[in-house]
């Protein structure tokens with residue numbers, strides 16, 4: 001998976017298109033990520049006991065990793081991720097400025 005936890009990303013589609021956030025969770029199995037503050041869903045939780053108040057809980061929902069684009073930390077641009085292989089280690093690089101991500 002190209003996106004990792006802690007990456008700064010920009011949403012490319014959906015209602016939060018164009019908004020930026022930080023990846024807080026990744027799910028490599030399903031190729032999905034959670035971006036802090038984006039793609040929020042509101043759940044209304046009913047009061048279960050008398051006297052208790054119902055609550056609205058906003059929570060981030062997983063989005064497909066393909067609908068977010070990485071923002072490079074060195075050039076600050078929206079970019080695609082490339083890889084550079086150095087012996088046994090593989091590092092991610094920004095396709096725009098070649099910096100390691």
Ligand SMILES: [Zn+2]
Nearest residue numbers: 072075094097
């Ligand atoms: Zn860059």
